[in-house]
Amino acid sequence: MRSLRSPLLEDFRSNRNRSWELSDIKGHIVEFSGDQLGSRHIQTKLENATADEKDLVFHEILPNMLQLSTDVFANYVIQKFFEQGSQVQKTALAKILEGHVLQLSLQMYGCRVVQKALEYVLVDQQIRLVRELDGQVIRCARDAQSNHVIQRALERVPPEHLHFITDAVVGQVHLLATHPYGCRVLQRIFENCPPQQTRGLLDELHQYTQNLMQDQYGNYVVQWVLEKGDPADRSLVIAKVFGQLLPLAQQKFASNVVEKCIVYGGEDERARLLDEVLAPTPDGTSVIKAMLVHPYANYVMQKCLGTAKGKQRDALFAETTVQLTNLRKYSTSHSKHLVTIDKLLAAERERKGLAPLGYPNGHVHQQSHGYGAPSPQGYHNGGSGYATPTSQAPSY
Template identity: 50%
Template sequence: MFLFSVDQHGNQFIQQKLEHCSIEAKESVFKEVVPHASKLMTDVFGNYVIQKFFEHGSPQQRKELADKLVGQMLPLSLQMYGCRVIQKAFELIELDQKTQLVLELDGYVMRCVRDQNGNHVIQKCVECVPTEKIQFIISAFRGHVAMLSTHPCGCRVIQRVLEHCSNQLQCQCIMDEILESACALAQDQYGNYVTQHVLERGQPHERSQIISKLTGKLVQMSQHKYASNVVEKCLEYCNTAERELLIEEIIGQNRRK
């Protein structure tokens, strides 16, 4: 079954069968697969079989597979196929296992965030684990939010934090660092997405702070490759009074020219 799982066509056959086969047949396959689970998780084809068991296996089978992640969270998070298995597991396993597993990443958060594979795991942790269980992740970002917002992987993680963080104090610390650097972020290739995210989903007073930072520079920003997208979002999401001021600045400066 191991050789079948790491073969492209055999792998597809197993995946299809797991969706519809009997409980007995599934258990028979599981018994053959589980001793090789660690190797399959990092295999180009085998990882899909493990993901299918997380999706269609019994609660006990999910638990046994999740136990195979213990002690392996960091290397799997940084591995191309292992990171996908972890993401699928975190969508489906019980909270107590998620909480146990996520703690293995304590001390390695920034390494994962900057990694093309690991950042997806951190995003999934933020999405699927309650904020009070992953405070070490949010704390790791303190003082580094602007830098992470300008990183191709980090900017995605910061956006997930803004969406899912339920600890008002910690979330405010993240937001304060974004607002402090709003002007620089608006002009950055990746940071502009974080600024747009706040304009779309943030509180009115947070939008107002961003608009205040951009005031006096709107024409310059409107001509900038990345900041122009932020100015568009300002006009779309600001209140009527703010919109009038923004338009007046843009038109007024153009008239003076």
């Protein structure tokens, strides 16, 4: 329970219309910092404070730095001072943090202060602060609070001073990649550290690619490699999808990876993946049909339609039209993903100057002789404003 308020703080809370200056609360900065309204007021005033006003605040918060850093409201005042204070003041505040970085990093509010300090202090002090986490990297990377400190260090501190982080991750890539916080730390390492620090970690990652792409957290790390990694690493990931596209597309997490493979793969790699979509399964089942009706694979199918080129694109749209027509014929299901596929097919037909396809009353309009008598344009208007093809009925 928070302590009783002083008469000055009570007056402040009761008279919000009065213009309160920082000088008006001199001697009460710490108390005001720990109050929700008082904290907000100090933060606002610091944004346009004079040097003297900042000095006033600084001299009151400095002796109470650690206490304020872990307070639900006061931590914001400390963060704001790192933003608005002079470099000398920032250095002095951060000096108080030294020796307490691990403890603060593991604390809900203290971790925010440490992050802010890493943003605003000079490199030599950044190094001193972050080195206090040496020997605790994996623990911190897997902690709900301190993982953010590790991430901020990777974003702000020159990587040549962070070998202790990358060295700690060696042999722990799978552990971190499959962790809700660790997977973020791993991505920041890949983003911010040079090849000499990440090469071994990426090689370790490739040992587990197929497992990670099916993991609820690991799939994000694999997606990072596909989106932002080197072409060689991207190709190593895509190679693990070859021959496994359908089962991976049908897996909740791996389906996201397969989408990225199609979008970010080279032309030859994409063509090979799309060949798998066009080829039937060993038992003769249409891969496209299986993907259209699947809650995850249909999103992969949408990416296939959106990225295919040339003759492969024509074949993909033609076969998708056939399979979707059959699905509409035998099912009244109008799930959202099939509506999206419909739109992609319609846009492609419009691009080619072809008449649209339609499914009157939710089904293909059939007459006894197939799709309907040929019209002069080669299509039969089923009475709904849409047209259906007059070629022979599709078969599976």
